Each structure stands twice: as C-alpha cells, then as structure tokens.
C-alpha cells in the first residue's frame with residue numbers, strides 16, 4: 519500500500535509563493551545578478567537541445583547564458599544565436615591523443631575554472647555518449663557538488679548517473695528530470711521496482727497520481743533525497759518526503775526538445791532561488807528560524823503569507839514553476855501551430871507563459 523505525500527496547496531497560492539523567489543527588476547542590479555547559468559551539452563549529433571535549454575534560461579530572465587559544448591558543436595550553436603556565450607570546452611574521443619589514457623582532472627580544468635562565476639548548471643542536453651566526454655563531465659559534477667553549486671541533470675547527464683549514482687546520491691541541490699524511459703533506467707540502476715506513469719496508466723489503476731507520486735518518492739529516497747521531476751502526462755515532483763504534482767494543460771504535439779525548455783527554466787529558477795536565499799532584495803517576508811524538513815513544515819511555509827521559505831521548499835517550488843512554465847509554453851505554442859509545432863516554438867512562448875502564470879513581482883520596474 520503506497521503512502522501519499524503530495525502538498526495540497528492551490529496553484530494560485532503556489533504561484534504567489536513562486537513570485538517571492540523571482541528577483542524584481544531594479545535599477546541597482548548589475549550584469550549577472552539576475553542569473554549566470556551554463557548548459558553543459560552539445561555534441562556532433564545534437565546541437566538543438568543545448569540551444570533550446572540555454573535560450574529558455576535566457577528568455578525566462580537570466581542575465582548570462584553559457585553553453586559549454588564539444589568542439590564540433592560550438593560554431594553551429596553560435597550560429598543559432600549571438601546572445602549565447604558558447605565555449606568549446608568539452609573533449610571527446612576525436613579530440614584527445616589517446617582515449618585510453620586521459621588525464622580527466624586536467625581535461626575538466628577549463629570548465630572547472632568557470633564554476634566560481636556560475637549560479638547553476640544544466641548538465642546533459644545533447645551531450646551525447648562519447649566516453650571521454652562523459653568522464654570529464656562526471657568530474658565537473660563532482661567538483662560542482664563539492665562547491666554546493668546547484669545543478670539539473672537531464673538526458674545524457676542521467677546516463678552518467680546510471681553509471682555512477684554516488685555522484686549525486688544525497689546531494690540536495692540537484693534535480694533529475696527523467697522522461698518515462700529514463701525514469702525506468704534510473705529505477706533499475708537503484709534496484710527498485712517502481713512502475714512508470716505509463717505502466718501505471720496501462721494497468722488501469724484508479725489512483726494514477728498517487729501511484730506515480732509514490733514511485734517518484736521511492737526513487738528519490740533511493741537517491742538519498744535528490745529532487746526528481748518525472749515528466750509525463752503529469753509531471754510528478756518529489757524529494758522523497760514531499761511531492762507536488764504539475765498537471766496544468768500542455769499541448770498535444772510530442773516533438774523532441776520540449777524537455778529542454780524545462781531544464782533551461784530550471785537553471786534560471788535555481789539562480790534566482792540562490793539570490794533569494796542570499797537576500798539580494800527585500801522580499802518583504804519575515805525571517806524564519808526553523809528550516810523546513812517534513813511535508814507539514816513545507817506545507818506551512820507555502821500556506822504562510824509572509825514568512826521566508828527554506829531551501830527545501832524553494833527547490834520544490836522552482837521545480838514546480840519550471841514544469842508549469844514548460845507546459846504553458848507547450849499549450850500556447852500548440853494553440854498557435856497545431857501539429858506543426860516544434861521545440862523552438864516553445865522558446866518563443868517563455869516570456870508570455872511567465873507573465874501569465876507568475877507575473878512581475880512587486881517592485882519590478884519594467885516600465886521606464
């Protein structure tokens with residue numbers, strides 16, 4: 519018998535809490551303060567995924583969007599947009615002298631040197647499966663974790679986790695974003711038998727949401743409390759103790775690359791969340807002495823009108839907000855383009871989705 523631990527707070531209240539972690543637009547801020555995010559991905563085969571992710575991050579509102587990619591992908595990604603800063607720093611089998619004897623820390627050095635300037639990382643979009651690349655990215659993950667830099671792992675980044683779960687196990691500043699297939703692979707790696715959303719639906723269960731939350735909670739617990747967004751007909755978000763369901767309407771076209779709008783949005787939200795906890799602006803909330811742990815604590819923080827939120831609560835909110843924005847982008851793009859909709863159509867909807875769902879926080883000076 520599964521236990522159910524998802525929060526029961528209305529979307530309206532959740533969005534009002536999300537608005538608290540969005541920095542207002544103020545004249546005093548300098549370049550970079552509204553977010554410096556890097557997407558680590560992009561290879562010979564895949565150049566679209568890192569672009570969609572980095573553009574979603576930029577369109578949502580971060581100041582600096584970097585892409586750290588494999589050499590062969592760099593010029594291609596640069597040609598998509600001059601707004602992105604694209605760095606050809608990832609090695610591959612083709613660019614090292616001897617793939618069987620590589621100095622991983624030294625190959626990872628140029629990327630690690632950038633970490634101190636970044637608020638958040640999105641690791642995996644279009645990364646590919648080159649073994650040299652993956653070893654170097656695993657080293658970057660280790661270093662980012664040791665510096666408490668928050669990161670999102672998706673696509674081929676999740677493959678790195680299936681190869682070595684200890685890289686993220688127990689790290690609370692990390693979000694995994696598996697699709698149905700990736701969720702199954704992660705569960706298998708952790709040796710737990712959980713049904714995916716599709717299997718649950720096919721089995722004709724009545725309580726699909728409860729069963730899906732339970733599966734996501736179990737996987738999160740197996741990872742020591744890492745936050746997981748299981749994407750699907752509804753996105754189930756869990757940190758092993760508390761879960762939130764994101765089930766707003768999306769579009770009906772399942773073109774590839776929509777998950778990249780999610781990861782890019784997450785990158786920006788993680789950067790904003792860090793700024794919120796550093797008190798970069800006055801949120802008008804009262805200090806909160808107690809750090810939320812349990813679902814009751816999280817629920818109380820979400821229901822309180824004027825209390826600062828704990829990192830556990832804001833991580834769940836960042837995940838829920840990013841999922842909601844992605845689904846709203848998909849809904850709007852599908853309403854406009856129908857079956858012709860592509861991933862790039864979501865990119866164009868990010869700002870409109872943000873304004874409709876969240877809106878500018880109090881104090882923002884958007885009209886000069």
Ligand SMILES: NC(=O)C1=CN([C@@H]2O[C@H](COP(=O)(O)OP(=O)(O)OC[C@H]3O[C@@H](n4cnc5c(N)ncnc54)[C@H](O)[C@@H]3O)[C@@H](O)[C@H]2O)[C@@H](O)CC1
Pocket residue numbers: 563564565566567568642643644645646673674697698699716774775777
């Ligand atoms: N334009 C681009 O550059 C894109 C690049 N992508 C990259 O492509 C690489 C491989 O990603 P894949 O997602 O193909 O990973 P996999 O190679 O692991 O393939 C997953 C497979 O699962 C299938 N699948 C997905 N959702 C499913 C569902 N709900 N039910 C049943 N089957 C389902 C897919 O059709 C796919 O064949 C990654 O690096 C990714 O970032 C993709 O994100 C798509 C867009």
Ligand SMILES: Nc1ncnc2c1ncn2[C@@H]1O[C@H](COP(=O)(O)OP(=O)(O)OP(=O)(O)O)[C@@H](O)[C@H]1O
Pocket residue numbers: 673696697698749750751752753768769772773774775776777778780841844845848
């Ligand atoms: N059946 C569905 N109904 C509504 N929304 C969905 C459905 N399936 C996926 N989505 C939404 O699409 C987005 C991407 O999820 P998806 O499962 O396509 O990820 P993915 O396979 O990793 O995508 P990508 O092609 O970018 O790698 C998520 O935000 C999710 O909420």
Ligand SMILES: [Mg+2]
Pocket residue numbers: 672673697777
């Ligand atoms: Mg994907």
